[in-house]
Amino acid sequence: MGFAGTDRGTAAAGTVPPATATVTRQTLTDAQTVNGELGYGTPRTAGARLSGTVTALPETGTVVKRGGRLYAVDDEPVVLLYGALPAYRVLEPGAEGADVAQFERNLRELGHTGFTVDDEYTGSTAEAVRDWQEDLGLPETGRVEPGRILYAEGAVRVASHQAATGDATQPGQGVLTYTGTSRLVTVELDVDDQRLAKKGATVSVSLPDGGAVAGKVESAQTVVDAGSGGAAGQSAEAETKVEVIVSVADPAKLAGYDQASVQVTFTAAERPDVLTVPVAALLALAEGGYGVEVIDGGRSRIVAVTTGLFAAGRVEVSGPDIAEGVTVGTPA
Numbered sequence: 001m002g003f004a005g006t007d008r009g010t011a012a013a014g015t016v017p018p019a020t021a022t023v024t025r026q027t028l029t030d031a032q033t034v035n036g037e038l039g040y041g042t043p044r045t046a047g048a049r050l051s052g053t054v055t056a057l058p059e060t061g062t063v064v065k066r067g068g069r070l071y072a073v074d075d076e077p078v079v080l081l082y083g084a085l086p087a088y089r090v091l092e093p094g095a096e097g098a099d100v101a102q103f104e105r106n107l108r109e110l111g112h113t114g115f116t117v118d119d120e121y122t123g124s125t126a127e128a129v130r131d132w133q134e135d136l137g138l139p140e141t142g143r144v145e146p147g148r149i150l151y152a153e154g155a156v157r158v159a160s161h162q163a164a165t166g167d168a169t170q171p172g173q174g175v176l177t178y179t180g181t182s183r184l185v186t187v188e189l190d191v192d193d194q195r196l197a198k199k200g201a202t203v204s205v206s207l208p209d210g211g212a213v214a215g216k217v218e219s220a221q222t223v224v225d226a227g228s229g230g231a232a233g234q235s236a237e238a239e240t241k242v243e244v245i246v247s248v249a250d251p252a253k254l255a256g257y258d259q260a261s262v263q264v265t266f267t268a269a270e271r272p273d274v275l276t277v278p279v280a281a282l283l284a285l286a287e288g289g290y291g292v293e294v295i296d297g298g299r300s301r302i303v304a305v306t307t308g309l310f311a312a313g314r315v316e317v318s319g320p321d322i323a324e325g326v327t328v329g330t331p332a
Helices: 098-109 123-136 191-196
Strands: 019-022 024-039 044-047 052-056 069-073 076-082 149-152 156-161 174-179 184-190 202-206 212-225 239-248 260-278 283-285 290-296 299-311 314-318 327-330
Touching: 024 191, 024 202, 024 299, 024 314, 069 174, 076 098, 076 123, 098 123, 184 191, 184 212, 184 260, 191 239, 191 260, 202 239, 260 299, 283 299
Parallel strands: 076 149
Antiparallel strands: 019 327, 024 184, 024 260, 044 174, 052 069, 069 076, 156 174, 184 239, 202 212, 202 260, 212 239, 260 314, 283 290, 290 299, 290 327, 299 314
């Protein structure tokens, strides 16, 4: 039988190979352990949309909830609200749309009434807004400027400052960065390993104290790492990575850690109770597919096999001539 793809490809069947291995029955796991960072996820920037002077900033680590002040410009607050749609226009009587409904839901959650939560900004909405503005110490205009509010999916934790009290602001300037409030692990994988990062997949997180906690892949997205400075002032090329965010099943096990380096074990696939051989034992057959060289009584023969999972230098194989304990040839 002709085959190719290895130095043994030209050897005649019947010639004993230079080395051998045994067909083994085992659980084959395609897993990989990589370094990760325990924190609160990837920070986002709260950019100024109002011109003026920064007059108040929360301390880093502060948690801000719905209706709370993120920072202040000219001694007037920029307020956190919950929602996925960014504020992009002035809301006033006559405005209609999903952004109106999102704002009105927040207004209702903050205890203001007298209007219907829908996609229409009416005079009743404006009256409730005046009450809200009075509570905040803002001019009671009944209109909501997009720079006065910032939407996030939930409560946020202030991660860092990008401006200082007393700094002048202008639209587009970063004021602070923030994250969510849940403890998360961030991992960067090579693009070739993105099979590991399936949303919802279970992982194991190893902590600095040697303990472990179960985790789950919450999200995975492709990001570009800017090149860092290299030798002689040269910059390394940017790299494409897969950024993976992992949540933990038991946050209590993270007590005592604010930020820390951890190890995350991803399992892409697992095949219990299968027959395996070293990957090096595979021979590419001329007619297609793979075979192995079976050694029996000092003689050898090439038999075709069906391959399954490849992992940890071994491969799942099956076929009528393959059984546990069979000896196969491998390169020297």
